[in-house]
Amino acid sequence: MPPPWSNERASDKDRSNLAVNPQGPPFLEMRGIVKRFPGVLANNGVTLAVGHGEIHALLGENGAGKSTLMQILYGFHQRDAGDILIEGRPARIESPKQAIALGIGMVHQEFMLVHSMTVVENAVLGLNLSIRRLLDLKRAAAALQALSDRHGLAVDPHAVVGHLPVGAQQRVEIIKLLYRDVRLLILDEPTAVLTPQEKDGLFAVLRRLARDGRSVVIVTHKLHEIMEVADRVTVMRDGRVAASVRTSETSPRGLARLMVGRDVALRADKQAVARGPAVLRVENLAARDAAGETRLHGLSLDLHAGEILGIAGVDGNGQAQLAQALMQLCPVTSGRVWIGGQDVTRLSPAGRRAAGMAYVPADRRHVGSVAELSMIDNAALGTQARRARAGGLIRDEGADRGFAKALAARFSVRAAHLGQPAGTLSGGNLQKLVLGREMMREPAILIVEQPTRGLDAGAVEAVWGELLAARAGGMAVLLISADLEEILNLADRIAVMSGGRIAGTLPAAHASAERLGLMMAGAPAPDAQPLAAVEASA
Amino acid sequence: MTPVVVRRPGPNGSPAAIAFHTALAVLAALALAGALFAVQGADPLAAYAALFSEAFGTMRGFGFSLVRATPLALIALGTVVAWRSGFGYLGFEGCFMVGAAAATAAALASAEGRMLAPLPSWLALALAMLASFAAGGAWAGLVGLVRTRLGANEVLVSLMTNYVGLLGVQYLISGPMRAPGGLPQSERVPSDVWLPFVIPGSRAHAGILLTVAAAGLVWFLLRRTPLGYELIVAGLNPAAARYGGIEVGRRVLLASVLAGGLGALAGMAELLGVQHRLVDGMGGGVGFTGVVVALLARLNPLAVVPLAVLYGGMTVGADAMQRGAGIPSSIAAILQSLIVLLILASERLRYYRLNPSLFRLGRDRAGAAPGRPAGP
Incomplete structure (x- = not known):
């Protein structure tokens, strides 16, 4: 049998025949x-059961077992017991290659793309092309174009991948899988790197794929997105399935309770705090990244005692360089910084x-x-x-030792003993250690970057509580986060960064995810006020 | 079939496991070298007995072992300081020669009628040590400067400096420092600046005391001072160090100076304790063997001295074996290399453990992990 991904097949085969008898077995x-x-x-x-044309969300805290389950499905790990059935037939999946042959494909959180190559070159990469036949990129490109048009992916087969924005790179990953005629797509935390608009675009693509009869599993812990896009959701806790329900029959709060096993405050309890004097002033700051590229272009801001200034924006728009x-x-390269009047x-x-x-970096591990x-x-x-x-x-x-002990007690860092290497702590406990260490110094200014990325709901709650407590204690907090929910819940003022500049600043009361999203995408906010005006009104 | 060993998710880092696997590696090396003895027609057990009784059985032999151990241990301590701080220095052979040359120059300056002659001999000796440490510190510090200022690769640069050091000393003893006579060597340094002998009836000199003190100081620096903390953080994770307000470049530079100084003291000890005059080829590879000792000690300064004594002792025993039983001393060198190789290889063993389901008496075999068939 020829490999299922020869060049002819992608273009010649009619793909509209995926419709399946709804009474038959589910796809997976x-x-x-x-x-x-x-x-x-x-x-x-x-x-876990995923039907034809179903968008299925897999929800759970870190360590709940959802990644393991998906890695078993994709052939990275072998199960110790249990059965996998594809369209009712038992399947052996011992490698990703076998998984793809069975019609199962995965889009990883970190894209597996060669940046210097074009979309079509990336798409044919790794296929078992015969060395006796010439590589027919033209034909492959035509097939990709057809797939792109059909599913509304808007991917140019001849574009160089490195020049594409993150959202488009993700669609390249999807088109790669479609080119291999994958019937079930697994997406691991697909929205972590997207703007709200890109996220909407992705969800539209996923819905089209589902209408086409393909199945989608998205692994996530963002409850609102599940409610928005998924048909069913399976909630995992401690290696077991806590529930598998239709999204129409549940609510974010209900899902959160299933995930954590108790009620979780999804809204941070924010009290009014009188804003103090400006303690940090930044004027025309410009900076380069490690590769020497200028990522911060003349940024100015003020930060006051007793406030949280949220810096929203899609990853990679200079937020990391701002913190650094x-x-x-x-x-x-230029600009000035004052702390409480001191240059x-x-x-x-x-x-x-x-x-x-004090500074809590995004990369707490390294x-x-x-x-x-x-x-x-x-x-x-x-x-x-x-x-x-x-x-x-x-x-x-x-x-x-006493300091570490006090820190662990105050910030409830759970560890076997204080001599435990930090590398063996869970993400949440490590974050509490780093955040606690910086806060125990009682700094005037606390810069926190992506403080809850990768943390589970319980740890998010704890970190949010600590940040609000710091604010109540008169600390000035600069909160850099790509998570709009976090910014909207915590910040008093919100500045949106785009292309290394502040695109606009809003008081939190005037902000909404949609409005911030537009600004994040680089569109001028219709009535975003300059910083000074916000200062005056606040 | 149930496999006997299964892979662990990470290496077992417990001290007991490390000790067990190290012992296993040493036994395997002894067995392999024993086969070589047998090929030579010697009884391996008797050969080993000869080897170790010469090195550790008599005061005289043990004294020789200490003499051999002194430069090894000082260079190993230099390696510990450098490598712990993330400075992959490999220029100890050159440091050794530079240190020996500086000690020679200072010691010769205290001879009759020269500049330092009026000084009491203990002060002259201290000055020689200081000159040696300073010369080695500057020698390696230059490499540190090139690395921290220009971003050069310190491994390559320091390896190259070895040749500069060796050839530089060759030049000195055939030119400016050459003593009258046929051989390219310096004058003999006055005997009152020799390192005193410390064990009656043996050649062991005060260098070993200096070494023990240095080991204690290095341990104290790394484990008990904020400065040592900063060195270690800079070595383990420069990004975290910078983030924590540690000036990584300056710390690396300091580590390079300390390491070079320690390496130079090794040359000083060999010169003022053993050779008493600067000759060509004094090092004989000690600059690299010392690094091996540091690695065997897992960069732990307290483990360096005993391991250096063991390592030096094996060389002494091997020479005696060759004299006595006619077995080539190269077999001992092979044994040393085997020990190093197998200890390094034994790291892999710590990724495996005996299959726990073998000990469950078949209770839940059916549900147990099939595990990957594994074996070192």
Whole structure:
């Protein structure tokens, strides 16, 4: 049998015959799946059924077992027990290649694309092309164009992937799978990197695919998106299925309760706090990234005591460089920074810390902590000389341990013992450690970058509570987040970054996801006020 | 079929597991080298007995072991400081020679009628040590500067500096520092600046005491001071270090100076404790063997001295074996290499463990993980 993805097939085969007898078996059934890792029962009798033309959401906290389940389906892991049935027939899936042959494809969170190659070159990459036949890219491009038109993907087969925006790259991943005639698409956290408009576009594509008879599984923990796009949702908790329900018969609150096993405050409880004086002033800040490209183009902002200023924006619009430039961690080419009237433009990271700044970086594993060192040593990072004896020459181990202990208690960092390496902490506990360490210094200014990315609902709740408590205590918080829900819930003012500049600033009361989304996409907000006007009105 | 060993998700890092696998590796190396003895027609057990009784059984032999261990341990300590701080320095062979040359120059300056002659001999000795440390620190510090200022690769640059150091000393002893006579060597340094012998009836000199003190100091620096904390964080994760307000470049530069100084002290100890004059080829690879000792010690300064004594002792024993039983001493070198190789290879073993389902008496075999067939 020729491979199912020869060049002819993609263009010649009529794809409209996917319609299936609705009384027949569902496209995919996973029954009683068990997967044991040493010390962990990742999947414990999981059952999942996805019908033809169904958009199925897989919901769960980190560690609930949803990734394991999908990796078993995609052939990365082998199940210890249970059955997988494709259209009613038992299937063996021992590698991603077999999964694709069975019509199952996956779009990973990190795209698997070669940036310097065109869309069509990426699409044929990895196919078992015969070396005796010439590579017929023209024909493949025509097939891709047809697929793109048919599903409304708006992908140019000849575009170089590296030049495409993130949303389009994601559609390239989807078209790659369609080119392999995949019948079930798994998307892992597909909206994490998208603007609200791009997200709407993706959902439209997914609905079209479903109408076409293809099945979609989206792995996510964003409740609103599930309600918006999915037909059914399976909620996983502790390696088991907590429930599998139609979205029309549930609510975000109900799903959250199923996911966590208790009620969760999805709305942060924000009290009114009197805004204090400006403690941070930034003028015309410009900075480059590690590759030497200018990512911040003359940005100015003010930050007041007792307020949370939210910086919204799609990832990669200079937010990371803003945070790093404020801490002097990336090359700053121009601009000035004042902390409470003191010009700190020329101060080193240590100098800025001493002047009252603290920073929780987005990459808590590789920048915010040292994986190999213990919790005690990680708690000391940034204040290593503070608790020392003999004029700062000798570390006071007792004081360091006491500090770590107080930190773990106040921020409920759960660990086996304080000597545990930070690298072995869960994402939520590590974030609480990093956030707590920065907050324990009682800085005047706290910069937090993507503070809840990848955290589960319980940890999100804890982090939000701490940020609001800091604000109530008079701290000035700069909250950089790609998660609009987080910004809308926490911030007093919201500035939207686009292309390395602030596209506009709104008081939180005037903001909505739609309006911010337009600004994030670079469209001028119709009535966004300049910063000064917002200051005056606030 | 149930496999006997299964793969762990990560290596077992417990001290017991490390000790067990290290012991296993050493035993395997002894067995393999034992086969070589057998090929030579010698009884492996007797050969091993000869090897270790010479190195550790007599005061005289043990003294030799300490003499061999001193430069190894000092270079290993330099390696610990450099590598822990993320500075992959490999220029200890050159440092050793530079340190020896600087110690020679300072010691010769205290000879009769020269500049430092009026000084008491202990002060002259201290000055020689200081000169040696400073010369080595500057030597390696230059590499540190090139790395932190220009972003050069310190591994390559430091390897190249070895040749500069070796050939530089060759030039010195055939030119400016050459003693009258036929051989390219320096004058003998006055005996009152020699490192004193510390064990009666053996060649062990005070360098070993210096080494033990250095090991303690390095341990204290790395484990008990904020400065050492900053060095270690800079070595493990420069991004996190910068984020934490640590000036990574300056810390790396400091580490390079300390490492170079320690490497130079090794040369000083060999010169003022053993050779007493600068000659060509004094190092003989000690700059690299010292790095191996540091790796065997897992960059733990407290483990460096005992391992260096063990390593040096095996060389001493091998020489005795060759003299006594006529077995080539290269077999001991092979044994040393085998030990290093197998200890490094044993790291892989820690990724595996005995299949737990073998011990469950068949209770829930059916549901147990089939596991990947695994084996080292």
